[in-house]
Amino acid sequence: MSYLEFSKQAFVIAFYLYCVAFIFYVVAVTGKTWRNRDPQKHERKWGRISFVTSSLGLVSHLLYCGTRWASSGHIPVSNMYEFMSFLSMMIMIAFTIVFLIYRKILLGMFAVPIAIIIMAYAAVFPQDVQPLIPSLKSIWLYIHVSLAAAGESFFAVGFVAGFMYLLRSVPFGDNDKSTRRQKWWIEFTFFSIIVLVGFIISVFAFRAAGYEATFASNSTEIDSQVQQDSTIGKVVYKMPPIVAPYQSETENVQSFLGMDKPLFEAPSWMNGVNAARKLNTIIWAVISGALLYGLIRLLIRKPIGTAVSPYLKGIDADDLDEISYRAIAIGFPIFTLGALVFAMIWAQQAWGRFWANDPKEVWALITWLFYSVYLHLRLSRGFQGRRASWLAVLGFLVVMFTLVGVNLVISGLHSYAGTD
Incomplete structure (x- = not known):
């Protein structure tokens, strides 16, 4: 069996393991309310099964990345299929790191589906190994794209924790103007994912x-x-x-x-x-x-938010707020190096300039400025709780537009997505 065929099978196995892990995470969270169940024992048992399954999926995902790299001769991030697959793998790595620190089972119920959706989205694109265009034949491809994806993966975890905080803290039973507005935006976020x-x-x-x-x-x-x-x-x-x-x-x-x-x-x-x-x-x-x-x-x-919210009542909202902030704080310097500093160095080598107002460059800068504002407000203005969580959610929407909208809708130097 060739490396390429093995990588395709490893990708599929990882996808199905993630799907099974998501089901186990749901059982771990919702099964606590079943009759004749010890909630803590049930959560520990199924939480362990869920994490082991998602970790096996990550191992298969890493095998996909390694064998596709071996078959193509370059890191698999050169088109939309490869990059989105790589991003989903980095999200699972970021989730695993954060989970090992905070041990919050509920985090898997929201983070793993994000990786699954991005993997499924990646499969929409052509999966053939494509030769690198001249401007991509550089060591900076490895540094720039991998670090940018790593930073964005921690932003994704920050989004998940922030969104969970909103589901936990917004009083869905109230009907005042402010609460109705927040419930509408939560439902809109669910709608966007759907x-x-x-x-x-x-x-x-x-x-x-x-x-x-x-x-x-x-x-x-x-x-x-x-x-x-x-x-x-x-x-x-x-x-x-x-x-x-x-x-x-x-x-x-x-x-x-x-x-x-x-x-x-x-x-x-x-x-x-x-x-x-x-x-x-x-x-x-x-x-x-x-x-x-x-x-x-x-x-x-x-509404979906109203249906999901009760399952978060047993989790500490302050923990979710802390996880969201810590994930973004970890991802920000990594994203700064990968998406801005090393990207400009590569641009100078490839195109003879550090900056050219290319749409992808502009939106990468917008993303960096947004998270700079988030961290500034968090550290100097005491932005916490709902206000910080809304910024974490909005920030990841900016990230997804930078990844998807710019590559597929706006024409520019980065429009080498390999779409049908």
Whole structure:
């Protein structure tokens, strides 16, 4: 068996072990309320089983990383599949470190699903080993990307602990204006996560069905004397086209639920070859996420935050606040070195400048400034509790936009995501 085949199997095994570990963490937390159960004994037993299972998943994940590295000859972070897989592994490493310090079983019930979702998101992208483009052939690839991912993984743990703090401390039984607003934002955070899950499900569903639609996108080029129409190229959709590319011709559209043509054309300012396809993907993500969210609400018959909150009543809110702060405090200097300092050194070597206002660079700086403000407010202004937790949640949303939105939506020097 080749290293590449072994890495693929190790990735799948890690994914399933994480899923099983998540189920065990849920049993460890919710099973304390079952009849004839000693809560402490039950939590210790299932907490130990859960942690061992997630640790085995991490071992398999590390084997994936090592064998893919051996097969490609470079650290597996050169495209979106590899980087998101690497990020999910780093999140599990960060979670393991924080868990060994604080021993909070409930943390696994929230952190492990984040790693699972990011792994599933990674699997959406092409998984073939791709040769490095010239600008990536540098030792700084190893230093810059791995440290940036390590810092972001601790930000993810800070997000998890901060979000848990909000679920623990917000009085869901009250109905005053401030509480209603906080409950709405908590529910919106759940909805945002479910939208990503719905997107992943819809991608694999349409991929399994072999769905495909093809458009020929055209533009007009003007020479000094001659006006000439030229075809940019074909645009292939893997999801039913709600939005057609700007000024395109339909070549082939498979019918889906009676929809055999796009509902509308992308506006003129979205005239990039893949701009409409990306907008179409975003629309399908929102639709599938909304349907999944509606199904969950139908099953539990209450807001998700209200349903989850009671399971956090037995945990000390101050511990969650401390975990969130410590995780971000650990991740910040690592992110500073990886995403800013070493990134600028690499940029100088690769492109002859330290800074060029590239979208990825700008958003990395925004992320760094945001967490700088968080730590400043935390240390000098006494920002703790809910205010600090809301900042931890918002900060990770900024991180995810930097990772996903910039790579896939905004064009720039870092747009080498390897998407279909």
